[in-house]
Amino acid sequence: GPLEEVSIPLYFGWFLLFSVKNKIKCTSMDFLKTLDTLDAFKKHSVDSEKEVDLEQYFKPAGILHCTTKFCDYGKAEGAKEYAENQAVIKSYGSISDLSLSAFFVTPRTCGARVYLTEEQLQLWPADAEKQAEPVPEAAASLPLGSRAHITLGCAEGVEPVQTGIDLLEILAQQESQQGELVEEMELGSLTYYGEGKWLLNLREPICVPACFSSIYG
Numbered sequence: 309g310p311l312e313e314v315s316i317p318l319y320f321g322w323f324l325l326f327s328v329k330n331k332i333k334c335t336s337m338d339f340l341k342t343l344d345t346l347d348a349f350k351k352h353s354v355d356s357e358k359e360v361d362l363e364q365y366f367k368p369a370g371i372l373h374c375t376t377k378f379c380d381y382g383k384a385e386g387a388k389e390y391a392e393n394q395a396v397i398k399s400y401g402s403i404s405d406l407s408l409s410a411f412f413v414t415p416r417t418c419g420a421r422v423y424l425t426e427e428q429l430q431l432w433p434a435d436a437e438k439q440a441e442p443v444p445e446a447a448a449s450l451p452l453g454s455r456a457h458i459t460l461g462c463a464e465g466v467e468p469v470q471t472g473i474d475l476l477e478i479l480a481q482q483e484s485q486q487g488e489l490v491e492e493m494e495l496g497s498l499t500y501y502g503e504g505k506w507l508l509n510l511r512e513p514i515c516v517p518a519c520f521s522s523i524y525g
């Protein structure tokens with residue numbers, strides 16, 4: 309009935325606990341600042357004469373989280389099945405550590421890659437990597453959970469759904485060994501994937517506690 313439909317949220321996901329939000333914001337800001345000042349970054353900019361201030365360029369994301377399933381209040385494909393899944397019901401409200409393994413930047417989005425544990429993968433929809441529109445060509449063959457990320461910021465006029473698509477595109481390129489190692493930084497190794505796409509693989513993953521829950525918006 310209509311009441312049932314109302315009870316399906318906008319999306320499910322892991323929400324970073326309040327205590328770690330600032331840490332992630334600061335670390336990602338540091339990354340942007342460092343990237344800004346690299347000669348290699350300036351060289352690959354569309355307009356190498358113009359200074360880009362990445363911290364201004366990306367509008368900060370609202371609630372820091374890693375979406376598992378975008379349900380659109382039940383309108384999205386598989387939303388009801390997901391909401392009724394036993395693993396989802398059992399884990400609802402539980403806290404686990406998210407492991408952030410990389411930061412990435414494209415002309416559209418800025419995000420952190422999340423490396424999911426076996427247990428967390430139980431909450432990951434089987435078709436998450438294939439549902440992106442448009443799906444980057446090689447993305448369908450990437451392992452389950454490849455799309456998992458936290459959107460940190462979007463360029464003016466860009467929707468956050470783009471962050472996962474950008475990540476899939478970079479990972480598909482990584483898979484086929486495209487990309488040019490640009491610099492070993494303190495945080496990790498920085499690789500350039502062309503067309504303004506950068507990924508910093510963290511030497512030490514950053515662990516952040518998060519609560520599995522949902523947003524009704």
Ligand code: 2AM
Nearest residue numbers: 319374375378458459468469470471472
């Ligand atoms: P994000 O997970 O990349 O940040 C509300 O819009 C949230 O749902 C955002 O966090 C957004 O992107 C995510 N989202 C929006 N549309 C989506 C879609 N079609 N598929 C997956 N996630 C989506």
